[in-house]
Amino acid sequence: MNVILIGYRGTGKSSVGRRLAARLQRPFIDADDVLEQRVGCSIADYFAREGEQAFRDRESEIVSELVTATNTVISLGGGVKIGRAHV
Numbered sequence: 001m002n003v004i005l006i007g008y009r010g011t012g013k014s015s016v017g018r019r020l021a022a023r024l025q026r027p028f029i030d031a032d033d034v035l036e037q038r039v040g041c042s043i044a045d046y047f048a049r050e051g052e053q054a055f056r057d058r059e060s061e062i063v064s065e066l067v068t069a070t071n072t073v074i075s076l077g078g079g080v081k082i083g084r085a086h087v
Contacts, residue, residue: 003073013075021073030075034062 003020005013014030021028032043035058039046047055059077066074 005075017073017075026071026073028073031062
């Protein structure tokens with residue numbers, strides 16, 4: 001079972017997620033970090049260059065991959081879509 005943290009930017013998801021993962025002895029994955037690695041720039045730059053829809057599409061692809069992990073603590077942004085639900 002995964003632990004998924006969802007919330008707005010700057011609310012401590014990454015800090016809490018890292019601590020929780022260490023305490024539970026599980027890996028920690030931040031979806032924003034994965035996205036930045038894949039697109040090769042910051043989220044702000046990607047968002048400005050490609051627009052919100054491209055960002056959301058890329059974010060959804062990454063989240064779909066990440067949630068297949070097991071026993072992982074995962075940090076997601078507050079506007080992420082999971083399946084048809086927008087959280």
